[in-house]
Amino acid sequence: MREVAEDVFHLSLLPRDAVNAYLVGDVLVDAGYAALAKRVLKAVRGRAVARHVVTHAHVDHGGGSRKVAEALQVPVLAGERDVAAMRTGEMVVDLPGPLEKVVSRYGRFPGVPQTEPLAIGSEVGPGFVVLDTPGHSPGHVSLWRERDGVLICGDVVNTMSLVTTRPGLQEPPAIFTPDVARNRGSVRELAALEPRLVLAGHGPIVRDAAAPLAALAARLPQD
Numbered sequence: 001m002r003e004v005a006e007d008v009f010h011l012s013l014l015p016r017d018a019v020n021a022y023l024v025g026d027v028l029v030d031a032g033y034a035a036l037a038k039r040v041l042k043a044v045r046g047r048a049v050a051r052h053v054v055t056h057a058h059v060d061h062g063g064g065s066r067k068v069a070e071a072l073q074v075p076v077l078a079g080e081r082d083v084a085a086m087r088t089g090e091m092v093v094d095l096p097g098p099l100e101k102v103v104s105r106y107g108r109f110p111g112v113p114q115t116e117p118l119a120i121g122s123e124v125g126p127g128f129v130v131l132d133t134p135g136h137s138p139g140h141v142s143l144w145r146e147r148d149g150v151l152i153c154g155d156v157v158n159t160m161s162l163v164t165t166r167p168g169l170q171e172p173p174a175i176f177t178p179d180v181a182r183n184r185g186s187v188r189e190l191a192a193l194e195p196r197l198v199l200a201g202h203g204p205i206v207r208d209a210a211a212p213l214a215a216l217a218a219r220l221p222q223d
């Protein structure tokens with residue numbers, strides 16, 4: 001675990017930062033797959049954790065949440081429209097025919113029945129504000145700290161290709177994004193903030209992120 005901005009720690013849970021979590025003050029953001037929960041717990045050992053926020057109810061972000069919350073005895077919070085999916089461990093999928101079944105099965109994770117809604121606009125940890133950034137999931141939230149331009153964006157953007165692992169800002173895979181057009185809107189809104197540091201769910205941290213994020217937003221199709 002390393003400090004990447006004031007009171008913001010990066011937990012790289014898989015090689016090449018393929019799956020990330022973050023500790024902001026005493027708030028743990030995301031918990032990776034269920035199999036990675038031990039790694040999360042090891043990383044935060046000896047640190048105060050008071051709350052666990054999940055950017056969105058997907059297996060690779062909330063999969064470890066039940067174990068982590070049980071071990072740390074902390075409340076779990078997610079964007080309001082993702083609370084039901086967090087409670088049941090069944091992500092929202094919108095795909096044609098058999099593909100929907102395959103992705104739904106892959107996406108199943110241990111539900112966290114006590115998940116509570118996280119209010120948009122409320123403050124989390126050391127100066128972060130909760131932003132509503134739907135599309136990749138219905139209730140996807142991001143965390144934004146204006147004073148030093150730090151953005152925790154979950155999967156609104158990936159900073160690596162999940163296929164080749166090559167770094168670079170890009171859209172998340174459409175197959176796991178039930179509303180691609182809405183997610184593009186969220187990308188544009190985040191780009192307008194001109195963040196200095198982008199901390200994504202997948203891929204390395206990106207410094208001087210405003211220009212590459214603006215470039216990504218500019219080349220997205222308008223739909």
Ligand SMILES: [Zn+2]
Binds near residue numbers: 060061
């Ligand atoms: Zn993800």
